Amino acid sequence: MQPRVGLLSNGSEASKGTELTRAAHRLLSASPAATDFSYVGYVEGRDAFSGALDVVVTDGFTGNVLLKACEGAGALILHRMRQEISASKLAMLGALLMRGSLRRLQRSIDQEEVGGAPLLGVNGVVILSHGASTAKAIKSAIGVAAGLGGSELPAVLGSALEKHASLWARPSQPQ
Secondary structure (H helix, E strand, O other), X not given: OOOEEEEEOOOOOOXXXXXXXXXXXXXXXXXXXXXXXXEEEEEOHHHHHOOOOOEEEOOHHHXXXXXXXXXXXXXXXXXXHHHHHHOOHHHHHHHHHOHHHHHHXXXXXXXXXXXXXXXXXXXXXXXXXXXXXXXXXXXXXXXXXXXXXXXXXHHHHHHHHHHOHHHOOOOXXXX
16 A cells, blocks of 8 residues: 655645745655655645545654644643543543543543654654653653564665655756
8 A cells, every 4th residue: 555645734725835845745746756655745734633644744843833733732632521521420420431432542642652753764763752751751652662673664764765865866066
């Protein structure tokens, strides 16, 4: 299966985004790598978790803003759920009946359960974590690193980077 790749922007129109975003869009649209992935074009922040994408390409600044906004939204949702559940005995009973489901939901959106994200494009496995990570988050990040280290991901990424190096090669300067 080809990974579905989207480029994060502030809209789907060709005029949207920064010059860097538009340049990346031109490269990805014209890429001979289309046999290795399916480029779906510009996507917005709300599309990142829609299930329609496997990879969202972005610059580090914008990606970090999106990530931290999502972490804040997840924490807010969990906080509000706790408030609503504790507001009535009926809601507490319902939550008790849904305890397993609610715990799985919490684990799936809790940044400490994942601990970090892989930095792709390096020779090996590197997990980036928050500067304010707790011991639990660091432990989780180590688990992620161990799982990726034992996988084929570093070799597959290295091969893909080598195969498509022309995508980011700078044109030679005339002498």
